[in-house]
Amino acid sequence: MIQCGRLKGNQQKNHRVIIKSMSERTITIPLWGAPGTPLLRTETLARDLGLSRVDAPPTEGPLVRLTEERLEFCTLGDPDLSGALWVDFTDTHAQRRSRASARELLIRAARIRGVDHPLLIDATAGLGRDGFLLAAHGFRVVMIEANPVVAALLDDGLRRARHLPRLEAVLARIRLFVGNSLELLPQLDEQPAVIYLDPMFPQRTKSAKVKQDLRLLQLLDRHDLAPEPLLAAALAIGANKVVVKRPLKGPFLGGIAPGHCLKGKAIRFDVYPGPGKKESPVQIV
Ligand SMILES: C[S@@+](CC[C@H](N)C(=O)[O-])C[C@H]1O[C@@H](n2cnc3c(N)ncnc32)[C@H](O)[C@@H]1O
Structure with missing residues (x-):
């Protein structure tokens, strides 16, 4: 649980x-x-x-x-x-600099109107950059990371950030769990408003464009965790929405078309409204 x-x-x-x-x-x-x-x-x-x-x-x-x-x-x-x-949430300069527009897009994609501190499950937490940003924008974030080394790096970053009083409120909204989201999602004791998935993009290790930290993270990637079943599991939870980060021109995850997409320069966020919401996902064959 x-x-x-x-x-x-x-x-x-x-x-x-x-x-x-x-x-x-x-x-x-x-x-x-x-x-x-x-x-x-x-x-x-x-x-x-x-x-x-x-x-x-x-x-x-x-x-x-x-x-x-x-x-x-x-x-x-x-x-x-x-x-x-390593994970560093204390470097505000780097945070401001890094992909400001993509980050703003994520907040727009995840936003739930009229709810204070909605619960968001970051089911592929990685180094916690997106999850931390979402917590900074008021979400209560449950981070789940399957790779124990990545989770340990994240845990270490969160631990060091706790020394900064200005981050106290943000950190109070973050919980970290180590494990496979496929197994943990059905064990939530509270219905989440949003489930966020950012599965590893296909490897481009030879490309100079791929930054060092991403290449190191790719080395740690657990190839046994396919992202498609994770989307199916997330949709089955019945959250208000499921948000999936994808490469701008990448196919829809699992061939399932979202209700709508928010597009940035290199990435997009596919938004799947939950049951009873206006748009529902359509299977593309
Ligand atoms: C691209 S990274 C996520 C980056 C993250 N959004 C960030 O801002 O740092 C993908 C992460 O998802 C994790 N992951 C993949 N499948 C998972 C699963 N089924 N359960 C939990 N974590 C998973 C991988 O171990 C990897 O660390």
């Missing part, structure tokens, strides 16, 4: 995290605690995430790295991917 009013998210234990290399070999990700980080914390994290703790970072390959400041995911020995992935 997901209790939407409760304060604490759960953590899925002992979930082995694997990623596929370019040659499709399966690699388990090591976890390394940098000097200054408590050994107990690294050990607990490794156990919770199903990762193997290492005493020294490898020279190449993926790595979950705990530093004194934050938890990061990186891949070593690849000059094209020299950065690291």
Whole structure:
């Protein structure tokens, strides 16, 4: 049961995290605690995430790295991917800069008129950027993330953001759950107003346009989670609407036409009104 009013998210234990290399070999990700980080914390994290703790970072390959400041995911020995992935909700400058118009579109797509703090389920939470934005615009957001490493990065970002008093009200509206939304959506104890889906777009790893953080996130993508059944499960909940982020020219998810779309420069939001609302989804054969 997901209790939407409760304060604490759960953590899925002992979930082995694997990623596929370019040659499709399966690699388990090591976890390394940098000097200054408590050994107990690294050990607990490794156990919770199903990762193997290492005493020294490898020279190449993926790595979950705990530093004194934050938890990061990186891949070593690849000059094209020299950065690291972490979650930071405190960097207002970056937030203002980043894709302001696409973000405004998301708020318009999710908006529920006349309801204070509607409940929104972000069923593909990822690094929580969209979910955080929605919470900042008044939604109570339940974030669900299936990948334990991504969820741990997100949890770490939320934890650090809690130190900032100006974010207190926004964070009070966010809950994080680790697990597969397909299994968790039917367990909600409150009918959500909106279910939001942002499944990973098809891989374009060779494109220079794909930013480093997205490429790192793609490395962690669990290929076993197909997005089509998630849309079917979301529609079955009977929320006021289901909103799906898609590439601007991508096909409708699962071939199901939305009631309407909001289009940006590179992406669009497909909006599926719930039962009893004006527009209902149409299956395209
Ligand atoms: C493109 S990312 C979402 C990015 C997110 N909207 C943001 O703003 O950071 C997609 C995420 O959905 C997660 N995901 C995919 N299928 C899922 C499922 N069935 N349940 C929970 N999470 C899922 C993936 O692990 C991945 O982290």
